[in-house]
Amino acid sequence: MTENTHIFAASSCPHAVTAQDVAITICLNGEAETAALAARLAPYMRGGDVLALWGTLGAGKSALSRGLIRALTSADEEVPSPTFTLVQIYEPDAAAPVWHFDLYRIEDPDEIWELGFEDALHMATSLIEWPARMGSYLPKQRLDVVIEFAPEIAETARRITLVARGSAWAQRLQKMELASE
Ligand SMILES: Nc1ncnc2c1ncn2[C@@H]1O[C@H](COP(=O)(O)OP(=O)(O)O)[C@@H](O)[C@H]1O
Numbered sequence: 001m002t003e004n005t006h007i008f009a010a011s012s013c014p015h016a017v018t019a020q021d022v023a024i025t026i027c028l029n030g031e032a033e034t035a036a037l038a039a040r041l042a043p044y045m046r047g048g049d050v051l052a053l054w055g056t057l058g059a060g061k062s063a064l065s066r067g068l069i070r071a072l073t074s075a076d077e078e079v080p081s082p083t084f085t086l087v088q089i090y091e092p093d094a095a096a097p098v099w100h101f102d103l104y105r106i107e108d109p110d111e112i113w114e115l116g117f118e119d120a121l122h123m124a125t126s127l128i129e130w131p132a133r134m135g136s137y138l139p140k141q142r143l144d145v146v147i148e149f150a151p152e153i154a155e156t157a158r159r160i161t162l163v164a165r166g167s168a169w170a171q172r173l174q175k176m177e178l179a180s181e
C-alpha cells in the first residue's frame with residue numbers, strides 16, 4: 001500500500017475538519033489498495049455505526065463499500081451498487097448486518113425512513129453513498145470517508161480521508177493507526 005498516514009488537521013479536506021478532529025489521509029493507487037484499506041477498517045465497524053461516503057461519481061464509494069462488505073462476508077460476495085434498489089442488506093456470520101445505501105435518487109430526506117433507516121441505526125452498520133441527501137438526518141456521530149481523485153499521482157489513485165465525527169470513532173481510528181505501525 002502506498003501509504004501516507006498521519007493524524008492531522010486536514011486543510012485540503014472539502015468537509016471542514018478542525019484541529020480537534022482525528023483524521024487519517026491515505027493515498028491508494030488502484031482498486032486493490034482501496035480493498036486493502038477496507039479490510040483494515042472493517043474489523044472496527046459495529047452495529048449502529050454510520051459511515052458517510054463522500055465523493056463524486058466514480059470516486060470509489062461503491063468500490064470501498066464492496067471491500068468492507070467482502071471483508072465481513074466472503075471474498076466472492078456479490079455486491080451490486082444500490083443505485084436503483086437504494087439499499088442492499090448483508091448479514092455477515094460474525095458481525096453486525098451491513099446496510100449499503102445509495103441515496104442519489106431520493107428526492108426528500110424523509111424517504112430514508114421508508115428505506116428502514118431507523119432499523120439500520122438500531123442494529124446495523126450503515127454505509128451511505130450521497131449522504132448529503134439525508135440533510136439534517138445524517139447522524140452527528142459517524143465516520144466520514146472522503147474520497148478524492150488524485151490525478152497528479154495516477155488515474156487510478158485516490159486520496160481517502162477518514163474523519164472521526166465523535167469520540168467513539170476517534171478512539172477507533174487511533175487504534176487502527178497504531179495497529180498498522
Ligand atoms: N484506487 C481506486 N479505488 C477505488 N476505485 C478505483 C480506484 N482506481 C480506479 N478505480 C475505479 O473507479 C471506479 C469507482 O467506481 P464506483 O466505486 O462505482 O464509484 P462511486 O460509487 O463513487 O460512484 C471503478 O471503476 C473502479 O474500478
Ligand SMILES: [Mg+2]
Nearest residue numbers: 061062081129
Ligand atoms: Mg456508487
